[in-house]
Amino acid sequence: MSVVRILFSYIIFPGFIFTALVGLLLTWIDRKVTARIHWRVGPPWYQPYADFLKLLLKETIIPEGSSKVLFLLGPIIGLVAMSILAVMLFSMNLNPGNTFVGDLIVMIYLLALPPLGIMIGGSASKNPLASVGVSREMTQYFAYELPFLITIAGIILKAGGSIRFGDIILAQKASGPFLYSISGVIGAIVILLSAQAKLGFVPFDIPEAEQEIMAGPYIEYSGVALAMYKLVRAMMLFLLPLFLISVLWGGLGDWWAILKFLLIIVLIVLIKNTNPRIRIDQSLRFFWLGIGILSVVGLVLAVYGL
């Protein structure tokens, strides 16, 4: 593969620009569906693009006494991780037999990078509310990552012990999506709720609770840095449902994948709009005891091939 082609795939088509444009459109779908649930009209379709453009052209303030490098590194880490994840997801989906080694472990690491960026940037911003947000983000991360990893282990078992992402998609093409079994349904529930927490959507938006700690780790960000954070969130809204479809619902084989994708997005928005925010200890208990036990049951069922 030539260098130009690699650069094209990282920067333009499945990588940065494509993911960013689609992700911003998805945040519009999120806001519009939210508005319809509230019986409102909601914003026009270009709203996320206008927000993004405005933030890009505004003044960026770096708070006095903060670490400049770490403060600006926070959003960039997430942006780079999400661009690489987009390239891996698409190239493995479009060409599962590819010899490119895209395994599940790398994807888990890449999915862990945006929260890490938020923690680094938030704690560098020297604001007490931001540090409260960072500590909550950290607790929340440990809460949702455990059931998520247990479910991934179950998926690896179902794919015959291979951690290559392409093998998982090929196994589903050979014998039907993993979702159509009991352990598959349990896995989908666990990954959906973990995605909700990774996105910071309402029952689990404890780290950036607008009403208590005023956007938490993001409180000191303005201008370009805030725009990058918004972009990371938008890209995650695109990539996490795609990840769920790829590992459990047969990948991007046909045009039905778009309907599946929209269904998952609307489900996430519905969960967001019909639940109150919970406390951080409730979130930890929910993910470790409730969802954690459910994911262990799913793993046991996956061992017995159900």
Next chain:
Amino acid sequence: MANAKLWGLKKSPWVFHVAAASCNNCDIEILDILTPRWDVERFGIVLVGSPRHADALLVTGVLNRKSLPRVLRVYEQTPKPCLVICVGTCTCDTHMFAPSYNVVGPYDKYLPVDVYIPGCPPKPEAIISGVVKALKRL
């Protein structure tokens, strides 16, 4: 470039609500315009929790010796193309509190005010029309 900047600012003004010791009437009317009945998200207006994210400061309440330094500090913390919108008669002039020992005068003595919305409190329709007029004039 200037046009793009103006378009972005017009289409998504994020608002930070500075309640500088008002009697809460104007605050309640401001919260009213965010409810489904008036739905200002149609125009891209969102209430944000931090002045760092804001493009417009919605100030309410008569300015006094205690609140003046705080309001100036919030204005300094806001990243700069930023509107200042005065809601209520107290902010436009000092209303019935003018003779008080503690009042230091209207906002436009200290800040560059863009919109005055008089009323005690102004109706939600009046606030929306004031903001829309300000955005059209930009």
